[in-house]
Amino acid sequence: MQVWHDLAEAAKALTAGVGQGGHSSCVVTIGNFDGVHRGHRAVLGRVVGLARADGRAAVAVTFDPHPAQVHRPDDAPELLTGLDDRLDLMAQTGLDAVLVLRYTLDLAGLTPEEFVTRYLVEALAARTVVVGHDVRFGKGNSGSLATMVELGGAHGFEVVAVDDIGVCRPQTAGGSPRWSSSAARALLAEGDVAGAADVLGRAHRVRGLVVHGDARGRLLGFPTANLGAIQGMVPADGVYAGWLRRPGLAAAGPDHADHADRVLPAAVSVGTNPTFDGVDRRVEAYVLDRDDLDLYDEEVVVEFVERLRPTLRFDSVDDLVVQMRADVDRARDLLG
Known part of the structure; x- marks a missing residue:
């Protein structure tokens, strides 16, 4: 095009x-x-x-x-x-x-x-x-x-x-069209990324440049890609199952050495990291079972498939790690 x-x-x-x-x-x-x-x-x-x-x-x-x-x-x-x-x-x-x-x-x-x-x-x-x-x-x-x-x-x-909605458009309980940008925004604001996907016909996505964060995830055993300069609406705070896409590798073609890593399953955190008294709202994606990726300064796309839970504050780092392991297991099951 x-x-x-x-x-x-x-x-x-x-x-x-x-x-x-x-x-x-x-x-x-x-x-x-x-x-x-x-x-x-x-x-x-x-x-x-x-x-x-x-x-x-x-x-x-x-x-x-x-x-x-x-x-x-x-x-x-x-x-x-x-x-x-x-x-x-x-x-x-x-x-x-x-x-x-x-x-x-x-x-x-x-x-x-x-x-x-x-x-x-x-x-x-x-x-x-x-x-x-x-x-x-x-x-x-x-x-x-x-x-x-x-x-x-x-x-x-x-x-x-x-009719830009479609003759067989689904309806909300109040009778208004669901296939609209405003309907998708409302669902994302609630963290209902599965509902938004029904409106969009695909998983909702954001795009950003991978930047350096606090490196706390790597210390906990879950190295994350922290997104900066984000394009697209970030859904409500919480933990999500999703995909991390690497457009640069897709454009390089199937003969590129890393082409198999162009779409990767991920657990995605949105929020301020309240367990560590964080202030800045962030989008961080942990690629499941991978600690060998160097994504810094790479533009990536994160797709949100399903919300696993809201953001929580934990009493200890050990409690947080236990929950993160459970989140990863659920994400792995959901993404197949």
Whole structure:
């Protein structure tokens, strides 16, 4: 999947031809796609299907930073995924390209027609635009589905309206859709990573650089990878079973000497280490039964499969070690 960060880059790529068919026109959709949950993937899958049927490139337009971070930074929602993981997950849907627009007040100030003309028509040569029934775009969110249909008629593109939740969407007890970014955030805030996985259609993940910590885990017999510069929403404090992925090894290919270590089972601790009067909230991953890994300064992805227990304060280090051993045993059983 190609990633374009400005209009010049998109225009150059389309001139050369995008995708295996060398397409110069597109089926396009627009959205934030935070978390790339089941509903998002249904929409993106529709884009890909239409593009393949029409012999065009499948393209999504997304924004960075999230518009809420620009318009209301003090109460913007915590993002489920950083941009790197959002793009990685979008690539898995089969898209040919993503145009990442830097979201600014100037961009927000464009009228609906200015936005459509500049980005969808002139930049992407859109022939079909896929949007949700509740789409809003342009200055003050003044553009609606009816606006998009009207602009499509004026500029020569078809508009396909879809339900971005899905016709068979699961429901919460109150009847609201569960396949939403806000639903996933609420579940992660409670530590319910299994429930969040149901919304997302995959295990929730965070990404970060492995940094030096207190080395306390190694002294206790459980050396951990401490994540810094974390991208993605960290779930509630607790201990989790999960996976540690090493994107660098996956990119190196199957012939790389360490390729077998690209996905590793792990017990993951989130919290402040209250037994040691810790203050800083951390994400630490212990790769099960491994003390030979040197992960410092490596970017890794941690996936959360199931919460084992909440964070606890122990009366002694010996009690903590006993519990850590039990946590590792449970994680091993859960991960198979």
